[in-house]
Amino acid sequence: MRVAMIGTGYVGLVSGACFADFGHDVICIDKDPGKIERLNAGGIPIFEPGLDVLVASNVKAGRLSFTTEAAEAVKTADAVFIAVGTPTRRGDGHADLSYVYAAAEEIAGLIDGFTVIVTKSTVPVGTGDEIEKIIKAKRPDAQFAVVSNPEFLREGAAIEDFKRPDRVVVGTNDERAQAVMRELYRPLFLNETPIVFTGRRTSELIKYAANAFLALKITFINEMADLCEAVGADVQQVAKGIGLDKRIGGKFLNAGPGYGGSCFPKDTLALVKTAQDYGAPTKLIETTVQVNDARKKAMAGKVAEAAGDLKGKTVGVLGLTFKPNTDDMRDAPSLDIIPALQAQGASVQAFDPEGQHEAQHMLKDVAFKADAYEAAAGADVLVIITEWDQFRALDLNRLKATMKAPVLVDLRNIYKPEDVTSRGFKYASIGRR
Template sequence: MRHIAIIGTGYVGLVSGSGISDFGHKVICADIAEEKIKMLQTGKMPIYEPGLDELVDRNTKAERLSFSTDVGKTIRDSEVIFIAVSTPQSENGEADISAVTAVAKTIGQNLNNRKVVCTKSTVPIGTGKLVTSIINENNPEKMEFDYVSNPEFLREGSAVKDFLWPDRLVIGTESEWGFEVIRDVYRPLYINETPIVHTTVETAELIKYASNAFLSLKISYINEISALCEKIGADVHVVAKAMGSDGRISPKFLHPGPGFGGSCFPKDTIALVAMAKNKNVPMRTIQAAIETNAHQKKRMVKKLQALTGDFSGLKIGILGLAFKSKTDDVRESASLEMVGSLLNAGAQVKAYDPEANTSFAEFYPQITYCKTWEEAVKDTDAVAVMTEWNEFRTIDAKTLKNLMKSPIILDTRNILSRKELQKNGFSFDNVGRPMETK
């Protein structure tokens, strides 16, 4: 059992901390946000993630996991320190690593014996050298430490599973001792023969950006194909399925929709382009994916407008506010573009999301938030399905029509039966699929 510090209790820190404690280690998750720590100490989750509350509860009861606002003491009491603070997008597109550098300074000031410092936050290439220099500058006793880059690959909505059963572990370090310590932290995964990529710090830092950018490319690519499908009468789902059956391509992330969002893909693609630009290496494909994604969100607004005409004075129901199902994260969600456009055009908006009403209200407090999808669609002139929650998949077309003022619907996730919508007289549209003829 090792004593582990996780600095930052956001999405990455909380999932990582609870997961590592589940491996049998003693973990303290530290954060300067007092309210968040108070919530966690009383068993309340600051984010919605399936299975996370059970994981945290199990390990706090076993006294392997605890929470603190005393970052310095947490560092002094630990053998391994994971930096897991937020790196939001800055004004120039690059990642803002001010929180990372602040933690590095605190680590330097509190080193009291040899430790491993490991960054899990998504950071620009070269951050490892910067963190190392900041720790050294603030380490008057010249205590020894070893630096490791260990990027996370967690999907919101399945992060617990992704952490406990990952596809691979990336450990970037020039220190053999640091590598062995981090491998020991993940010993249960090592025993289960999870592939471990042992590489340099810089390579590990780039692997994270390269992975997210490639997945973003796949999403933007299939969304562009969906637009072509609409023009020629092809079915994008059949196209994607046939493409995905090719082992060189795979079916993952070939799902058409309203455009990607969340805390990673939009931020990381822009940051990669900005980093590459600083090195005079144009990332044309990634830039195209960014532009396609922005266009796709606007295209959904135009699709709804083609069904309704002028938005002014209309009452529109929005089903789904999170950027995808199984999360309450609305950052860069396609619903932000949709709702903003509707309000600017003079429409009234009613909305429902099983988990994201509260987080969306931080952006648009003026719309009406509902407790059920039935309430959200009642007496509306049109409805847009924006998130693929399971409860929306089973919506009965006849019931939906009876609740609405006008039977008009935009299904941006292609989860409703086209046959049933046609049967019940809906005027509707979706993404990349023709009308059913059978």
């Protein structure tokens, strides 16, 4: 099938490359000529493990291409995917749908013959209705169907999630559109992947409900971590004890400094705003948002508790991105923690394997270092914020020798306390004595 993918961010580029790998002909479209030029030259504008190889192989096979010109790609497409950003709108917390609606306006003037228009972007309930109105107003004669097809991709594991998903959700009651979507995802039928067909509004809500539930689960275990510290329990054992219950499950029960990233912060807030607009407030999610925001800001206090007064001290930071295996800095805990450390008088030196280029635009007065040991050199305390694999087996003796004071604050619980303290460190973690 012929696919036009509007937007070449995490969702658009991964989805486009994976659809091409399924055997479809895919053209990815973006307004940014620099990004398209880079893609056509073989570069990848984001860090996602395996994406460079996947893109290169499908470009070589002639199934994947990139352009700034939407006209021909949309005109010949069986399905046009909208995969543009929906950031939090300034001032009111709602999702900013201006890019989605601009894409719909452009698509309306270009489609030729029956076309399925698919929202891959995360959008509030009712957005598909508005897209349909925009296209009908501009092209009353057009033959099309607007479909919701939310993504459930984890940054750092996006290709695996696309090719071997838990489920695919498709929101449409149009039989012709259902047939197109079945054909697009036909390779997944071989893996017996559940394809869930629903109404369009239901599909839109499924995405938000899923992210809100996972965010709630993270916030729950973080609150349990605080209780564990107060009563002398171990949050990792608590998480294991409840996670083995099949009704609960062990995923997203890792205590830490709070969730961040491109999805959970904006999607939970957008769901809260939508629910308020419809007079059905989601108190649990409202509290989740508030508790998570407060938690990220409070982590600097945990560092000060371990290291003492931070005025005039140097803090080494390992990890800046919101999670490992990505260069995404959006709503990362480091963006709250580092300014809070600086506000207490500390100077900060940091290292992240992939996120430093983005971090330089978002963090002020931070000395960025070439590796973990440079970030630790001369530090009064070392803080692990992101659990990159390369931080899991650091030479603790070398760290101790290079640091001014052997104090380690592990906000991801990647070390065993006894392994660290036996080497002469003062060690603090989350939810453990």
